[in-house]
Every structure is written in structure tokens, then in C-alpha cells.
Amino acid sequence: MKDYTDLINSINDFPTLPTIYNSLLVTLQNPRSTIQDIANVISNDQVVVLKILKVTNSSLYGFNKKIDTITDAIFLLGQNEIKNIVLALSVMKIFSQIKSISNFNVTDLWKHSIAVGVIAKSLGELSGTMNTENLFVSGIIHDFGKLFFLKVAREEYLEIINNAIENKISLSSSEKLHFGINHDIIGGLLAKKWQLPNNIIESINFHNSKKLSFTNNKQIACIQLANIIANMLNLGNPGYEIIDQPSFDIWSILNLPPGSLVNMHSSILEQYYQSVQILSLSK
């Protein structure tokens, strides 16, 4: 049986992000870089170029003209958002390298992650969060700790998932009972290893936390509520069935007008199905 220390030590063996993401970071950090320099880095991977254009033209952004070139996409979305999309695509490559187990399918976890990203972004817009840029990518990465368990402790994870379903508890609680650590913390450590921005690390670390007293609590609140909604609407599968009660702080932080959640239904589904098609793991 793997214990806490074995798991923490295995983090260094987990895959690193593809080179395109790191090359992009270096280019973005150079104050002399132009949009063309950024476009050149991205153009080294034509699959990434194609997917960025598809994402940019999807209902997720709602531009009312067609965007055909990567330089236009960078100009319209901004460097940070482009960086986030490349990060999401990089993470996708890691997802496709991990094998499913009989009671937990990696593609379903990927779909759940996309749903959390899409819903978190909508919640951010509804609650008037001015910076919604990191919400989509935070949603995509929030459950990465589960992939880690699927890779390093496959047999045990099967039992942990069965335990969560049978005893009607969350997967996070079941992991904690078995390993002494859960996917939230592991995901945060992986994000730290990949040197992701602090606010993304916090969103991963605290996406199931019952207390919200952090500097970017609005972002964490969006991810927490999106996680609950994605599970409730059966968009993908997070590995457990019960629907968590949102932490009480969420409502005062997001200050959503009455009725707004009900009105989101059609737009969530539209954006979800479109994003799943664009970011399909099989392509």
C-alpha cells in the first residue's frame, strides 16, 4: 500500500508540461517580444494553432467575426488568455497519456474538467469578477491530482472510488481516509512543480475547502460552485456521485442575483458541448 511519503516522492516522476508551454513563457517574459514572436512560438505546433483558432471562434468568447490567424487571436484575447489556452492544451496531452481503470474513465474526468472550466468562467462573468481569464484553465486543471493517483496507485484508487460511491462520500474524503492526503493537495503540488501562477495553485488546492478566506477567494468560489454544478448536471464524471453542499461563504462572495443559476442552463450546455468537441482527447 502506498503511503503519504511514497506519494509525495512520486510527484517528481509525474510528466512535465510540453515544451511549447515553457517556450511560450520565456517569450512572454521577454519585454521585447512582439505579437509576431509569440505567434512564431505557437506556430511550431500546428495542432495547437488549429485548436486555439477553434477555441477563439467558439461561443466561449462570442466574437462576432471570424478569427483566421493566430496573430489576430493573440491580439483579441490577450497574451495571458493565449498562455492559458496553450496551458489547457498542454495539460490535455498529459490527460491522454493516463490510462482509465474499470470504474473511472479518464475521458469522463477530462469532460468534467472542461465543464468546470466553462461553468466557472460563466459564474465569473455573472458575479462581475473583472478578471475571468484564469477561470477556464483553473477548471481544466483542478482535478489533476486524480490523474496522479490513476498513474501511481491504480489498484488502490479503484477501491477508493468504490468506497466513495458505496458510502456516499466525496472522492476527496475517501482519498484522505486511505492515503492520508487528497487530490486537492497533490494537484496543488503538481501545479507548483509546473510553476503555475499562485492564484491557479490556490484554486486547485482549495477547490473543496469549506472555509474561504484567501486573497483570490472569488476565483476559488467560482471553481467550487462550478465543480458542484458540473457534477449535478452529469457533465463528465468526477468519480463520485453525491452532490456536495457549497460552502456557506460562496454565496456572499459571488453575490449572484436570484434566478441567475437557473437561467444559465442552456448556455452552460452549449458552451460545454462545443468545448468538448474542440478539445476532444481522441484527436
Add this chain to the structure above:
Amino acid sequence: MSRLVSINEIEPGMVLKKPIKNNFGQVLLSEEVCLTAQHILILKTWNIPSVFIESEENEQIVEFLEEDLILAKTKLKERFIWEPRNENENDLFKLGMIDYLRKHKI
């Protein structure tokens, strides 16, 4: 009745129910304005995340039959092991019910 709509979902012809202000409190568009494609483009440029528009929609849940609502509620209750504490949590539950009813084409 007004409804808060994300900037990505607003369409020309929708009517504003509340004025749109920027961070400095200046009114960019006043209430009762009928939105045009040009307005929507400007709102996006200004990074306005959502607006209140006029809506005739009542709570969408009234379109279903009582017995179907009970069925959806029972199904959802199997996964909800807690009781709603406020209006927002009631909304969350309603969203789950609408989803169940629509996906099962009731």
C-alpha cells in the same frame, strides 16, 4: 422582470433594464436602451461582464407537470444529502431539476 445575462449571450434587440456603468460610475448606456450589434461590441471592448436585460420569462420551472416535478425531485434527492439554506441553494436545486426534466425530454 429583469434577468442578468452574460455579455456572450446578449443579442441585438434586447432591452436594458438597468443602466451600464464603468468602474468610475459613469453611465455608458442608460436603461430602456435597445441594444444594437455596435453597442455589444463596445461593451466587450469595455470588458463589461454582464448586463441586466428586460425579460418576460417567469421561472422556467412552471412549464412542467406536478408529477414530473416530483419525479425529478426524488431522483435528485438521492444525490443531495443536504437541505438548501437560502434562495441561491434553492436555485441550485432548481437548476438540477430543470436539467433532469430536459435531459429526459419530459
